[in-house]
Amino acid sequence: MKTLNSYISDTVRTLKPSGIRKFFDLVAKMDGVISLGVGEPDFVTPWNVREASILSLEQGYTAYTANAGIVELRTEISRYLQKRFHLQYDFESEILVTVGASQALDIAFRAILNQGDEVLIIEPCFVSYGSLVTLAGGKPISVSTSGDEEFKINPYSLKKYITSKTKAMILCTPSNPTGTVLSKRDLEEIAKIAKEHDLIVIVDEIYAELTYDEPFTSFPSLPDMKERTILISGFSKAFAMTGWRLGYIAAECDLLQAMLKVHQYSVMCAPTMAQYAAVEALTNGMEEVExxxxSYKRRRNYFVKSLNEIGLHCHMPGGAFYAFPSIQNTGMSSEEFAERLLVEQKVAVVPGNAFGESGEGYIRCSYASSMEQLQEAIKRINHFVQSLS
Known part of the structure; x- marks a missing residue:
């Protein structure tokens, strides 16, 4: 018999493990760690949302739902998108409920990519983008951004990466890991490029509700962009529902129906009780979101100000709940800084290079922790930085 490893596909064998998971294997072995690494709210899902799920169980709603999701939820998603972001999506043919935004991304890539199609990925970016493109048979093309420009895309440099094989690009705004929010003007420049080169734009707006300084512009709300946009979002971040694993896709009918095919053969439907919880979240949960x-804005203001005061330069993130400070003045790599900070001061952050090469020289810190923990973390980080000099 051949070795078991020889049975594994070449594509999977060559995939790199998640830089986040690799690092947090170390965290799991330590006590007394303040974790600024996990990308999830520190709030519990609001009680009324949990109660709606419990009620659905008591009423016996435990069977499969329609592949696309229950009508009640798709209707509320349609209303929500119209009310909050001025988007018009038909609940019957243009909205698909998924098992988290991660599954939404997976089936979006699988539905549109042929072997060798290129996808532009703006870095630093969420760790799964490139791997999901590869698993779908595509070729991820990294587009670097600079901390000097607050990790915003330069439209002129973006054009340099486009070839005859480029089929799509993926945007994340507000960004994980940098917290950068693209303005309406930024998005309009990207829209021009998408139209000029006939590209599909997959836009990850999972953090859309968590913006702090400027009104949020949803990419498909721009003129002529709905028809070439696949909108990915969900309930994990803004509604504190990470463990419920519920997301959704909104797209023009032809694109949506193609993704529905992939969804049908992979997971059948999203969890039934989570869908009823999400209906309650959309209809009666916006006060909790606000x-x-x-709360995140108060923590952001304190944490970013404190990082700059102790000598780790950090731009003010406009959204999400991440700070992305530079550690270049320490002379260490991102991984060395993160590992030593963990061992010497028991503060867990994520090395910036986990999010692509342009993340090297930075670390990602989540401020979705209590103010007390953030204050203690700043003390420990300061002690560590001072010890280096």
Whole structure:
């Protein structure tokens, strides 16, 4: 018999493990660690949302739902997108409920990519983008951004990466890991490029509710962009529902129906009780979202100001709940800094290079922790930085 490893596909064998998971294997072995690494709210899902799920169980709603999701939820998603972001999507043919935004991304790539199609990925970026493109048979093309420009895309440099094989690009705004929010003007420049080169744009707006300084512009709300946009979002971040694994896709009918095919053969449907919880979240949960948003903004203001005061330069992130400070003045790599900070001060952050080569020289810190923990973390980080000099 051949070795078991020889049975594994070449594509999977050559995939790099997640830089986040690799690092947090170290964290799991330590006590007393303040974790600024996990990308999830520190709030519990609001009680009324949990109660709606419990009620659905008591009423016996435990069977499969329609592949696209229950009508009640797709209707509320349609209303929500119209009310909040001025988007018009038909609940019957243009909205698909998924098992988290991660599954949404997976089936979006699998539905549109042929072997060798290129996808532009703006880095630093969420760790799964490139691997999902590869698993779908495509070729990820990294587009670097600079901390000097707050990790915003330069439209002129973006054009340099486009070839005859380029089929799509993926945007994340607000960004994980940098917290950068693309303005309406930024998005309009990208839209021009998408039209000029006939590209599909997959836009990850999972953090859209968590913006702090400027009104949020949803990419498909721009003129002529809905028809070439696949909108990815979900309930994990803004609604504090990470463990419920519920996301959605909104797209023009032809694109949506193609993704529905992939969805049908992979997971059948999203969890039934989570869907009923999400209906409650959309209909009666926006006050809680606003409460959490204001809390994150207070924490952001404190944490970013403190990082700059101790000598780790950090731009003010406009959204999400991440700070992405530079550690270049320490002379260490991102991984060395993160590992030593963990061992010497028991503070867990994520090395910036986990999010692509342009993340090297930075670390990602989540401020979705209590103010007390953030204050203690700043003390420990300061001690560590001072010890280096």
């Amino acid at each position: 409460f959490m948003r204001k």
